[in-house]
Amino acid sequence: MPLPRQVFIAVIGAGGVGKAFLHQLSKLASNLSCSPSAPTYLSLILLSTSKKSVHHADYKSLSNWETELANSTTPPLPLPRLAEYLVKAPGKVVLVDNTSNQDVADAYPMFLKHGVSIVTPNKKAFSGSYQLWTDIFAAASNGQGSGGCIFHESSVGAGLPVISTLKELVETGDEVRRIEGVFSGTMSFLFNSFMPVGGGGGRFSDEVKTAKDKGFTEPDPRDDLNGLDVARKLTILARLAGLKVESPTSFPVQSLIPKELESCASGDEFMQKLPEFDGKMDDLKKEADKEGKVVRFVGSVDVAKGEVKVGLEKFDTSHPIAALKGSDNIIAFYTKRYGDNPLIIQGAGAGGEVTAMGVTGDLIKALRLLQ
C-alpha cells in the first residue's frame, strides 16, 4: 500500500460561494479514495479575502479558519508573493479561486506554469480576452501544457454539469451544432414571473423590484439587466465548442437597461425611473401573447454559422424554456448524435451551495489527476 499523500489547498474568496466551499471542504473525507495510488489528505494552508489573509510560513494547516481569519490583521498577499508561497509548498497545491476578480484570473497562466492547479467559478478567466483563454490552456496540463490542471465547472450554470458535458461531447467526437438556454438565475426568475405560462405576472419594474428584494439580483440590478453575465457564459461555451470568440462584447448582446437610464448615477435612481419604461416591455408581452408565446431572456451559440447572441426571444408555451420554474437555468445541446431532441440539463444555476458544489467536484477531479 503506497503512503498517504498530502495536497495543499489555498482558497481566495470567503463570500457566499467561498464560505459554502470551505464548509464542503471540511466535510470531504480526510481520507479521499480518489486516487489509484493512495489516500489523500487535504491541508488548507492559505485563506484570503479582499481585506485580509491568513497563512503560516511553515505551511501548517489552518486548524480553525474562521477564528484565524477573524483574528488576522495581515492584508492579502500581492499575487506574485502568493505565487511564491504556493510554489515553494512541500507538495502539490490546488488554488481555489472563489472570487470574480480579473487580476486573479489574469495570473492563472503564471500559477499553472509553476505547477499550481486551479479550480474556480471565476467567469472572468475564461470569458475575458481570447489571449488569456489560450494562455491558460497552453499552460495547463489538461490543455496543451505541462503545468497544473484547471477546472471551471461552476463558471456556467453553477454546479450543473454543463462544462463537463460539453467537453465530453467534443472530446468523444460528437458535432455540437447549437447550444441554447437560459443562463441567468436572475433573468430566469424575472421572466418566469413577468410572463408565466398561462398568463398573469406584474409590471416589469415591479418584478425587478421583487427580484432585488429577494436578493436574486446584484446590489445594482443593472449588472444583471445589461446581459453581460449571460454574454460571459456564452463566450465560455462558444469557445469550448471551438469558436474563437474574441470577448463577451464581440457579439450581439441585448441590454434590458433603457438607453435613457444608462447614465443613472446609482442603482436606486435606476430603480426609481425604471417604471417609466414599463410600456415597452408590456408591448412585447402583448405581442408574444397574441402569438401564443412567452418572452424569455436567452443565449445561443450556432456553431456552424459561428454566431453567438444574447437577448429576448419568444418561445411556444410548450417549449422547455417556457416551462422553466423559479430561478432555474436550462441548457440544451443540439448535436449530431442527439439529433432533433437535444441533451438538456436543468436546475438551479446560482446560489452559494450549488456553485460551491461545482468547485468541490472540480477539486475532486483535480486530486484524481495529481498523483
Place this chain on the structure above:
Amino acid sequence: MPLPRQVFIAVIGAGGVGKAFLHQLSKLASNLSCSPSAPTYLSLILLSTSKKSVHHADYKSLSNWETELANSTTPPLPLPRLAEYLVKAPGKVVLVDNTSNQDVADAYPMFLKHGVSIVTPNKKAFSGSYQLWTDIFAAASNGQGSGGCIFHESSVGAGLPVISTLKELVETGDEVRRIEGVFSGTMSFLFNSFMPVGGGGGRFSDEVKTAKDKGFTEPDPRDDLNGLDVARKLTILARLAGLKVESPTSFPVQSLIPKELESCASGDEFMQKLPEFDGKMDDLKKEADKEGKVVRFVGSVDVAKGEVKVGLEKFDTSHPIAALKGSDNIIAFYTKRYGDNPLIIQGAGAGGEVTAMGVTGDLIKALRLLQ
C-alpha cells in the same frame, strides 16, 4: 517532455454499441492530451464477439479490425485465458465490455484485481447480486481497492451524464433525497405515443407493434414490457445513492405483460394475443384523462424511506415527465442543495452512437487515471 505512453485496449462485443464505439475509438486523437504526464497512444489489441475473436500473441495492434475480425476463424477466448492475455500485456490495459453478458460481468473483480481497468455499458455488472457490486468496488482503484479503475456511465441513460452527476452529488456531500424519471427509451416512446399530452394516441397493442416495427423494442417486446431493464437501472442508481438493494427483483416492479400472456411460447404469439388486453390500458388512460393527467412508466428511488419502485404512474400534463418527446429519457435528482426544483437531465437514453459516447467518455476518464 516525458515519453509518450501506450495504453492497450481490448474490446468485447461488436454489435450496435460495439461498432459505434470502435468507430469513435478510431477517431480519438492518437495523441490524446488527457494526461499531465505525456501523450497517449491507444493500441487495440483484442476484439471479440460471441462467435469469434482476433488478437495477436505479440500484442501487435489490430491494424484493420473489420477485415481481421471478418477473416478470423478463432473462437472467443475463455475468460480465464482472456485475463491471462491481458494481464501479461506490456503496459496498462483497458477492457471495454460492450456486451450485456452476465459471465463477463461476473469476471470484473478478477480483471480489476489484476490491474485491468474496465469501461462498460453492461448493466448486469452493477444490477446483479449485491455481492458482485461490492466485489467490483472492493477491487477497483476508484472504489476501495488498488486494482484497475472502472467506469459505467452508459449503464443508465446511455451517454447522458447520469452516473457521473449522481456520484458528484454524493461525493461533494449533497443529500440525495429522491431520484425519479423515465429510464427506458422504449417505454418513453410507447407512452408518449399511447397517451400524448393534448389527447390522441392509438390502442396500446398498436403502439407496441409500431415501436417493434421501428426497432425501438427488443426482438421480443416482453423483454421491455416486463420492466426488468428499468429495474436494473434503478438498482444501480439506488446503490450509488447509498441503498443496499439486493437485486433488481427485490423491490416492486410492475410488468406490463398480462399474466395470461406470460407463458406465450414466442414473441409473435404474444404480439398476436396482446390486443385482447387493450381494454385494461384504455381504462387506465380514461381514468388519468378525467384527472387531467397522463400515464407514464417511471422508476423512482426514495432514499430516506429506502424505497425503490418501477411501474405506471399518473402525471399532471405540465410535469416535465409528461412533456417528454420521442424516446427520450428524463432523470430528476431531488437533493438538499437543489431543493424543490430538481436537477434534471434529459435526452436520448438509448441508441448505438449515444451509448458508445458514454463508453468513449469513460475511456478518456480511465486514461486520465492511468498515468
